[in-house]
Amino acid sequence: MSDTTSGDHTHGSALEEFRTFRERMNAEILGENNLVINRFFALDGRAYEAGALDVKTKELLGLVASLVLRCDDCVTYHLVRCAEEGVARDALFETLSIGLIVGGSIVIPHLRRAIDRWSELEPVRADS
Amino acid sequence: MSDTTSGDHTHGSALEEFRTFRERMNAEILGENNLVINRFFALDGRAYEAGALDVKTKELLGLVASLVLRCDDCVTYHLVRCAEEGVARDALFETLSIGLIVGGSIVIPHLRRAIDRWSELEPVRADS
Amino acid sequence: MSDTTSGDHTHGSALEEFRTFRERMNAEILGENNLVINRFFALDGRAYEAGALDVKTKELLGLVASLVLRCDDCVTYHLVRCAEEGVARDALFETLSIGLIVGGSIVIPHLRRAIDRWSELEPVRADS
Amino acid sequence: MSDTTSGDHTHGSALEEFRTFRERMNAEILGENNLVINRFFALDGRAYEAGALDVKTKELLGLVASLVLRCDDCVTYHLVRCAEEGVARDALFETLSIGLIVGGSIVIPHLRRAIDRWSELEPVRADS
Amino acid sequence: MSDTTSGDHTHGSALEEFRTFRERMNAEILGENNLVINRFFALDGRAYEAGALDVKTKELLGLVASLVLRCDDCVTYHLVRCAEEGVARDALFETLSIGLIVGGSIVIPHLRRAIDRWSELEPVRADS
Amino acid sequence: MSDTTSGDHTHGSALEEFRTFRERMNAEILGENNLVINRFFALDGRAYEAGALDVKTKELLGLVASLVLRCDDCVTYHLVRCAEEGVARDALFETLSIGLIVGGSIVIPHLRRAIDRWSELEPVRADS
Numbered sequence: 001m002s003d004t005t006s007g008d009h010t011h012g013s014a015l016e017e018f019r020t021f022r023e024r025m026n027a028e029i030l031g032e033n034n035l036v037i038n039r040f041f042a043l044d045g046r047a048y049e050a051g052a053l054d055v056k057t058k059e060l061l062g063l064v065a066s067l068v069l070r071c072d073d074c075v076t077y078h079l080v081r082c083a084e085e086g087v088a089r090d091a092l093f094e095t096l097s098i099g100l101i102v103g104g105s106i107v108i109p110h111l112r113r114a115i116d117r118w119s120e121l122e123p124v125r126a127d128s
Numbered sequence: 129m130s131d132t133t134s135g136d137h138t139h140g141s142a143l144e145e146f147r148t149f150r151e152r153m154n155a156e157i158l159g160e161n162n163l164v165i166n167r168f169f170a171l172d173g174r175a176y177e178a179g180a181l182d183v184k185t186k187e188l189l190g191l192v193a194s195l196v197l198r199c200d201d202c203v204t205y206h207l208v209r210c211a212e213e214g215v216a217r218d219a220l221f222e223t224l225s226i227g228l229i230v231g232g233s234i235v236i237p238h239l240r241r242a243i244d245r246w247s248e249l250e251p252v253r254a255d256s
Numbered sequence: 257m258s259d260t261t262s263g264d265h266t267h268g269s270a271l272e273e274f275r276t277f278r279e280r281m282n283a284e285i286l287g288e289n290n291l292v293i294n295r296f297f298a299l300d301g302r303a304y305e306a307g308a309l310d311v312k313t314k315e316l317l318g319l320v321a322s323l324v325l326r327c328d329d330c331v332t333y334h335l336v337r338c339a340e341e342g343v344a345r346d347a348l349f350e351t352l353s354i355g356l357i358v359g360g361s362i363v364i365p366h367l368r369r370a371i372d373r374w375s376e377l378e379p380v381r382a383d384s
Numbered sequence: 385m386s387d388t389t390s391g392d393h394t395h396g397s398a399l400e401e402f403r404t405f406r407e408r409m410n411a412e413i414l415g416e417n418n419l420v421i422n423r424f425f426a427l428d429g430r431a432y433e434a435g436a437l438d439v440k441t442k443e444l445l446g447l448v449a450s451l452v453l454r455c456d457d458c459v460t461y462h463l464v465r466c467a468e469e470g471v472a473r474d475a476l477f478e479t480l481s482i483g484l485i486v487g488g489s490i491v492i493p494h495l496r497r498a499i500d501r502w503s504e505l506e507p508v509r510a511d512s
Numbered sequence: 513m514s515d516t517t518s519g520d521h522t523h524g525s526a527l528e529e530f531r532t533f534r535e536r537m538n539a540e541i542l543g544e545n546n547l548v549i550n551r552f553f554a555l556d557g558r559a560y561e562a563g564a565l566d567v568k569t570k571e572l573l574g575l576v577a578s579l580v581l582r583c584d585d586c587v588t589y590h591l592v593r594c595a596e597e598g599v600a601r602d603a604l605f606e607t608l609s610i611g612l613i614v615g616g617s618i619v620i621p622h623l624r625r626a627i628d629r630w631s632e633l634e635p636v637r638a639d640s
Numbered sequence: 641m642s643d644t645t646s647g648d649h650t651h652g653s654a655l656e657e658f659r660t661f662r663e664r665m666n667a668e669i670l671g672e673n674n675l676v677i678n679r680f681f682a683l684d685g686r687a688y689e690a691g692a693l694d695v696k697t698k699e700l701l702g703l704v705a706s707l708v709l710r711c712d713d714c715v716t717y718h719l720v721r722c723a724e725e726g727v728a729r730d731a732l733f734e735t736l737s738i739g740l741i742v743g744g745s746i747v748i749p750h751l752r753r754a755i756d757r758w759s760e761l762e763p764v765r766a767d768s
Contacts, residue, residue, distance in 0.1 A: 009758040025240035028247075032217075036225040036303045037239075043299065044233045047292045047613040052602040057569060061576045061607060064236065065614040068577045069489075070711070071198070073237035074614075089672075090564040095573060101559040102586075103575040104488025105684045106452075106706065109713035111677075112665035119668075153752035156759075160729070164431045164737040165751075171427065172745045175357040175420045180346040186311060189350040189351060193315045193324045193358040194746065196264075196618075199710070201749035218308040223317060230321040230330075232616025234580075281624035288601070292609040293623075300617045322618065324746075325468045326455070327582070329621035345416075353420040356548075362450065362708075362746025365457035367421075368409035375412075431741040436730040441697060445735060448701045448744040449708045454583070472693040473544070474675075479701060481548040485687040486705040486714075489556045490578065493585035495549075496537035503540075548687045555683065557675045 015120050018076055048081070056085045060095045067099035067110060075114050083121040094120065143248045146204055176209070184213040189225045195238060203242050211249040219248065230252035271376045274332055304337070312341040316351045321356035323366060339377040340378050348374065399504045402460050432465070440469040442481045451494060453481035459498050467505040476502065528633050532590055560593070572607045578602040579611035579622060587626050595633040604630065655760045658716055659698060673726040688721070696725040700735045707739035714756050732758065 048058045059081045066074035082092060091111055096114060100107050150253050158166055176186045187209045194202035210220060224242060286294055304314045315337045322330035337347060352370060356363050415421055432442045443465045450458035466476060480498060484491050542550055561568045571593045578586035594604060608626060612619050670678055688698045699721045706714035722732060736754060740747050 022240065022243075025243055025668060029239065029601070031241055032221050034218075034221040034225050035297060037221065037228060039302075040225075040228055040233075041297070041298050043292060043295050044613055046295075047610050051606050052600060053572075053606050057206075058606070058610060059571070060565075060569070061572060061610045062614065064573045064577050065580045065611060068488075069234045070582055071234050071237060074234055084134075088564060090674075093672050093674040093677065094563050094565050094570070097674050097680075098559050098570060098573045098575060100488070100680055101556055102488050102490055102574065102581070104452075104484070104486050104491070105680075105713050106486055106709045106714055107488070107682075108681075109711060111669065112662065115665055115669055116661075148383070149756075153755055157755055160733050162269050162730075162733040164427060165733065165740060166334060167423070167427050167430075167750075168745075169738075171420060171423050172357055172748075174423075175354050179350050180344060181316075184315070186314070186350070188309075189320045189354045190358065192669065193320050193355060195692055196321045196325055197358070197746045199746050199749060204630075205342060209714065216308060222307050222309050226314060226317045227321060228616070229300055230325070230616050230618055231317065231610070231697055232580075232619070233614050235616070248329050249712050277628075278624065281627055285623065285627055288605050290602075290605040290609050293605065293612060296609075296612055296617075299618075300620075324744075325618045327618050327621060330618055346418075349416050349418040349421065353418050353424075356421060356424055356744070358745050360708075360742050360747070360767070361424075362453045362458055362742055363744070364425075364428075365455060367413065368406065369411055371413055372405075384427045423610075428741055431738050436728060437700075437734050441700070442734070442738060443701050444693075444697070444701060445704045445738045446742065449704050449739060452705045454710055468685070472692060474546075476548065477544050477546040478693050478698070479690050481546050482687050482698060482701045483705060484549060484552055484685055486702065486709070488550075490581045490583050490586055492553075492556075493583060495541065496534065499537055499541055500533075548683060551679070551683050551686075555676060555679050558679075 015076070015080070015117060018073065022073070022077075056082075056087060059085055060087065060091070064095050064099045064102075067096060067107060067114065068103035070103070070107060070110050072110055072113055076112060076117050079114060079117050079121060083118075087117075090124070143204070143245060145206070146201065148203075184210075184215060187213055188219070190217065192223050192227045192230075195224060195235060195242065196231035198231070198235060198238050199243055200238055203238060204245050207242060207245050210238075211246075217246075217250070238244060271332070271336075271373060274329065278329075278333075306375060307360075312338075312343060315341055316343065316347070320355045323352060323363060323370065324359035326359070326363060326366050328369055330368055331366060332373050335373050335377060339371050339374075345374075345378070389443075396436060399464070399501060400461070406461075422427065423486065432506060440466075440471060443469055444471065444475070448479050448483045448486075452487035454487070454491060454494050456494055456497055459494060460501050463498060463501050463505060467502075473502075473506070527588070527592070527629060530585065532587075534589075568594075568599060571597055572599065572603070576607050576614075579608060579619060579626065580615035582615070582619060582622050584622055584625055587622060588629050591626060591629050591633060595630075601630075601634070613636045655716070655720075655757060658713065662684060662713070662717075696722075696727060699725055700727065700731070704735050704739045704742075707736060707754065708743035710743070710747060710750050712750055712753055715750060716757050719754060719757050723758075724748060729758075729762070 026041070030041060046063060048055060050058075054063075059078055062076065063078035063082060066078055079092075096111055100111060154169070158169060164207060176183060176190060181189075187206055191203065192204035194206055207220075212231075224239055228239060282297070286297060304311060304318060306314075309317075315334055319331065319334035319338060322334055335348075352367055356367060410425070414425060432439060432446060434442075435447075443462055447462035447466060449461065450462055463476075480495055484495060523627035538553070541626075544554060553557060560567065560574060565573075571590055575587065575594060576588055591604075608623055666681070670681060688695065688702060690698075693701075695745035699718055703722060705714065706718055719732075736751055740751060
């Protein structure tokens with residue numbers, strides 16, 4: 001899982017697998033045209049748009065909420081967005097530390113996987 | 129868990145793996161003869177039997193409860209039962225939409241996996 | 257809600273207090289005009305409208321989801337709606353029994369308060 | 385819940401109110417004769433009976449599980465049982481400390497209420 | 513509950529009651545000198561100190577984590593701190609909206625109580 | 641038992657994978673020197689040291705807390721520690737049965753995986 005990232009798909013297989021599955025299933029879900037689900041998905045996107053708070057802060061809020069609720073996929077999603085928004089490694093760790101204090105040791109396995117994901121994302125950030 | 133999957137894997141490997149592991153471990157757990165655990169397993173079965181509410185409605189109740197508590201295996205189990213009871217795709221999506229509204233975006237990754245499982249189950253239903 | 261509360265407080269003060277506080281705070285929240293919150297509140301209403309599943313079934317789904325997530329106010333809200341939709345006492349208990357089996361003994365205190373609320377609601381139903 | 389509290393309220397009103405409400409509602413729930421609910425209540429009692437583990441240890445297990453799931457009434461119930469079984473104050477605090485580490489700061493408000501309840505219970509223990 | 517607070521204790525009774533109980537029980541808990549609990553309490557304070565992220569952002573993180581975990585007392589505590597740090601009403605609502613989207617309608621009763629608390633806190637802020 | 645992994649993979653790959661990933665990520669996390677996280681990790685270890693309660697009892701408390709919070713990795717960690725402390729199979733099942741009663745059927749998939757892990761651990765115990 002670690003020394004992956006060969007040739008072309010630079011971003012690591014776990015992350016790629018997450019993205020591919022996420023996109024495929026979102027398409028299938030939205031294609032069903034269930035009004036409540038489709039509006040919720042749209043609203044989910046709106047919640048993180050810039051307003052009184054900037055996008056970076058909102059992504060950190062989404063990240064810590066996902067961490068204490070212990071949802072790996074949600075954490076991964078917000079880590080990707082945090083990387084895109086240029087969140088620094090120390091700011092990331094401080095955010096995760098608040099999630100750890102609030103949520104307790106039960107959060108640790110998710111913290112491990114979060115840092116593992118982040119390691120896949122940092123090279124991407126360095127490129128951008 | 130591995131040596132399962134006979135002939136054609138019509139029903140999908142994820143579902144087969146779930147079933148095989150579930151049956152093997154249930155047998156091992158019940159074989160221990162812990163009175164509380166064994167009675168709980170029996171009671172778990174009774175809860176979904178027909179009464180004032182029919183079986184189909186009860187399975188939808190089990191499904192939405194499993195979804196908001198975000199347990200993939202429990203969701204899978206109730207999806208299998210819903211397919212067996214002939215739940216239609218639109219009724220399924222409406223049930224899941226209530227789980228999504230009640231439980232929030234944290235439910236979405238489980239929703240994706242639920243729909244992925246359902247795709248494996250629908251051909252089975254079509255046969256029956 | 258307000259136009260209730262006739263002479264004697266037949267319907268119980270706990271229920272009245274819930275309704276009054278709920279309406280006052282909903283008004284204050286919606287008055288802020290936060291787009292995401294206001295749309296979510298609207299969507300929350302849509303999720304329980306009749307579709308492939310009827311309103312009564314959807315309210316039972318909302319009830320069991322609220323019970324396993326152990327939210328007293330949410331349980332109270334869906335109990336009120338179940339009473340309005342004419343859910344019978346045995347159907348109610350079967351729904352709650354599924355919540356109890358799925359959620360475990362941790363659900364019991366909420367089950368007690370649910371039944372206490374239901375006792376306030378049944379005379380209302382008898383009137384209607 | 386109201387017509388409780390006899391003579392001196394030595395044991396504290398919060399604890400008395402909990403006990404009275406619990407007994408009244410349990411009676412109403414069991415009186416409905418829903419098979420699944422009634423069997424679950426019976427099984428709930430069996431789980432804490434002496435076996436390979438003694439009753440005191442089992443009550444500590446029930447206490448820590450209730451604390452991390454953040455159910456005040458469940459915590460109160462197990463505190464009463466722990467007091468009856470003669471659990472010492474330092475053993476109690478060590479049990480709660482594990483709940484705090486596992487569950488995080490979100491547990492603290494429940495920890496406060498637990499210690500407040502325990503203060504009502506200790507004089508009872510001293511009497512017995 | 514609304515038009516309370518006459519004369520001296522301007523900040524509202526619900527908030528005052530929370531503070532008094534919190535301080536009294538914290539003193540009793542820390543007085544027990546359980547090493548794990550006392551160190552956890554100290555660490556809990558450290559997590560919100562300024563670092564790569566400023567104090568205001570960290571309090572918003574603590575707030576959203578508390579909201580999705582649905583702990584009223586934790587929400588109240590962070591609301592008090594947010595008021596002290598000068599968080600504006602629109603920034604507060606955006607933070608809560610993320611909690612609502614992530615956590616779902618189950619969060620709404622806690623959202624109502626949060627806004628009710630905030631109304632008690634805003635006059636305090638205006639004074640400072 | 642920790643520095644295991646002899647020639648043949650008798651102890652099962654799932655357990656080994658858990659250990660390797662856990663150690664690698666813990667090292668990376670602690671290497672970041674975030675004060676809050678590092679102190680939390682240290683405190684997490686202290687919580688299970690012998691005091692008024694012995695280590696074995698504390699590990700059972702950690703196990704049941706992990707089970708009702710449904711964290712597979714946390715359950716696995718405490719199972720490993722329980723095996724090291726010589727917890728017997730019937731005591732283990734009684735602990736898990738309390739977790740099942742408190743947490744409900746949603747716990748069952750984690751119970752299955754727990755027993756599967758325990759089967760990998762028992763030969764280790766027999767050796768020691």
